[in-house]
Amino acid sequence: MLILGIETSCDETAAAIIENQGKEIIPLSSVISSQIKLHAKWGGVVPNLAAREHLKNIIPIIKKTLDNAQKKLTEIDLIAITNGPGLIPALLIGTTVAKTLSYLWQKPLIGIHHIEGHIYANFISSNINDKNFPLLCLVVSGGHTQLVLMRNHLEYEIIGETLDDAVGEAFDKVARLLGLPYPGGPNVSLIADTYPQEKNIFQIQLPRPMLKSPNFNFSFSGIKTAVLYSIKKQPEKLTDQNFIAEMCREFQTAVCDVLIHKTILAAKKYQPKTILLAGGVSANIHLRNELAKTIKKDLIGVSFSAPHPKYSIDNASMIAVAGFYRWKEMNTKKVGSIFKLKSSWQNMETNANLKLKTRL
Numbered sequence: 542m543l544i545l546g547i548e549t550s551c552d553e554t555a556a557a558i559i560e561n562q563g564k565e566i567i568p569l570s571s572v573i574s575s576q577i578k579l580h581a582k583w584g585g586v587v588p589n590l591a592a593r594e595h596l597k598n599i600i601p602i603i604k605k606t607l608d609n610a611q612k613k614l615t616e617i618d619l620i621a622i623t624n625g626p627g628l629i630p631a632l633l634i635g636t637t638v639a640k641t642l643s644y645l646w647q648k649p650l651i652g653i654h655h656i657e658g659h660i661y662a663n664f665i666s667s668n669i670n671d672k673n674f675p676l677l678c679l680v681v682s683g684g685h686t687q688l689v690l691m692r693n694h695l696e697y698e699i700i701g702e703t704l705d706d707a708v709g710e711a712f713d714k715v716a717r718l719l720g721l722p723y724p725g726g727p728n729v730s731l732i733a734d735t736y737p738q739e740k741n742i743f744q745i746q747l748p749r750p751m752l753k754s755p756n757f758n759f760s761f762s763g764i765k766t767a768v769l770y771s772i773k774k775q776p777e778k779l780t781d782q783n784f785i786a787e788m789c790r791e792f793q794t795a796v797c798d799v800l801i802h803k804t805i806l807a808a809k810k811y812q813p814k815t816i817l818l819a820g821g822v823s824a825n826i827h828l829r830n831e832l833a834k835t836i837k838k839d840l841i842g843v844s845f846s847a848p849h850p851k852y853s854i855d856n857a858s859m860i861a862v863a864g865f866y867r868w869k870e871m872n873t874k875k876v877g878s879i880f881k882l883k884s885s886w887q888n889m890e891t892n893a894n895l896k897l898k899t900r901l
Contacts, residue, residue, distance in 0.1 A: 543569075543612060544619045544868075545642075546861025547603070549635030550627025550655045551683075552576040552586045554598040556606040557857035558617070559665075561865055568665060570610035571851075571858045574598045581723045585713070592630035599638050606857075614646055619882070621864025624652035625895025626684065632891045640886035649882030652889050653863045655855075656685055656897050657695075659819040661866060662848035662859035669815065669846055677813035679804045681828070682820030683709030683726070686800075688757050688807050689897070694866050696899050700807055701757025708796055709822045711761035715768050715792050719785050730825050733793040736786035743778075743787050745771070747795040749802075757807045764795050797828045801835050808840055815844045824853035 548555040557571040576594050580586050607614060622639035625632060636652075643650035660678050663669055676691040686708045688701035706714070709726055716725020721732075750763040768788060778784040808816060816836055818829065829847050836845045852859055868882070 542618045542865065543616055544621055544861040544864050545603075545606070545614075545617045546621045546653075546857035546859070546864060547599075547635050547639050548623045548655075548658070548855055548857040548860050549595045549599065549631050550623045550625075551631060551855060552580055552591045552594075553855040554595045554602050555855060555857035556599075556603045557861050558606055558610040558612060559858060559861040559865065564670065566665060566862055566865065568858050569612070570606045571856060572602050572606045572609065573854075573856055574602055577724060584717065584723050586628065588628040588630045591628060592634055595631055595634040599634060603638075603642075614642065614648075617646075617648055619864055619868055620648050620650045621653050621860050621867075622650065622889075623655050623658060623860050624889060625654065625892035627655055627893060629891065629893040632893065636889060636891045640889060643883070643886040647883055649868070650885045650889065651864045651867050651882060652885075653860045653867065654895055654897050656680055656682070656687070656820070657697075658859040658863045659821075659823075659848075659853075660689065660691075660817065661863040662819060662852040662856070663817045663846045664862050664866070665848065665852055665858055667846060667848075669817075673815040673844065675811070675813045676815045676817055677804070677808055677811060678817040678819050679800060679832070680820045681708045681800065681818070681822035681825075683707060683713065683822075685820060686759050686761070687897075688804065690807075690811055690813070695870050697897050699897065700811070701759065701803060703759040703761060704751075705760055705762040706765060708759070708761055708800065709820070711765050711796065712792075712822070714765050715788075718765075718768055718772055719788060720779055721785075726822070727824075729789045730793060730827065732786050733789040734826055736790050740783065741787065742783050745787050745791040747791050749795055749799050752799055752802055757803050759799060759803060761796065761799075764792065768792060793825075793827055797825075797831055800828065801832050804832065805835060805839055808836075808843060813843065815846060816840075818845075818847040821854055823847050824850045
């Protein structure tokens with residue numbers, strides 16, 4: 542089975558083709574056009590500019606994806622498209638193109654939740670299978686921070702989430718406070734990871750919000766505010782690269798401490814067989830390493846998985862994989878069919894605030 546995935550929820554125009562061969566999912570082609578340079582001068586993504594770039598790039602990206610996979614559109618069995626959440630002008634470009642291709646070529650079409658795609662990035666060329674359920678997934682991205690319990694494929698129960706800033710958003714805001722260039726989050730992490738651990742000139746200590754709260758929710762605005770107050774008290778320190786580096790290191794450590802602590806607590810309550818890491822911030826090396834280390838130490842018999850870093854960022858392979866599992870589940874449970882999906886272009890909705898929930 543060949544699946545074409547398309548992703549345009551933010552500032553990456555992406556397309557990919559995967560092939561299901563028995564129990565294995567094989568990526569055949571993945572093409573991503575990034576808009577980082579375009580949005581850098583604005584310090585963040587401008588929705589209408591993003592949509593304009595998607596419009597310019599999406600057809601060439603799809604063509605290149607097909608060429609790289611040495612496939613024709615007529616050979617595609619299913620189209621999977623991100624239909625939310627995200628920036629509505631950007632989403633509309635992707636969904637409109639996907640619906641048009643579905644109509645013209647009579648191809649089945651499935652809408653995929655963006656975070657669902659990030660979760661299923663863990664299933665690309667991995668050893669995870671049906672025996673690994675139940676799963677507990679820590680979702681960390683620019684727009685989401687959630688703990689999601691999955692007792693089976695496509696069954697989602699959000700047991701914890703951020704009450705304010707998402708973790709990726711907090712990274713970006715702290716980067717701006719420290720005068721670091723866009724994209725801020727990766728720069729904070731890079732500085733934090735390369736600054737020597739033994740150097741501690743400024744003795745910076747940031748809070749770990751909600752660490753002892755009796756639930757699995759998160760809050761990151763307090764850490765960000767603590768960084769702001771520290772800078773306001775002594776703004777001249779922003780000229781000291783050691784101060785910036787130590788602040789990056791302490792901020793990253795504080796955030797990861799909270800994420801890991803809450804994940805372990807949730808795992809002890811819900812007893813998953815596997816813990817997944819998903820979302821753009823899953824590329825964070827410190828978070829990956831420390832979470833893996835803590836799971837190995839504190840949760841005997843629980844496995845850990847994180848996607849390959851190239852699948853941590855927004856990409857279309859993850860959308861195609863989620864599309865495969867959704868198509869498989871719909872046909873297994875006979876709640877939909879490949880024939881009905883051929884007409885889904887008529888009623889598929891694009892929703893900037895689409896909620897992650899069990900839906901078939």
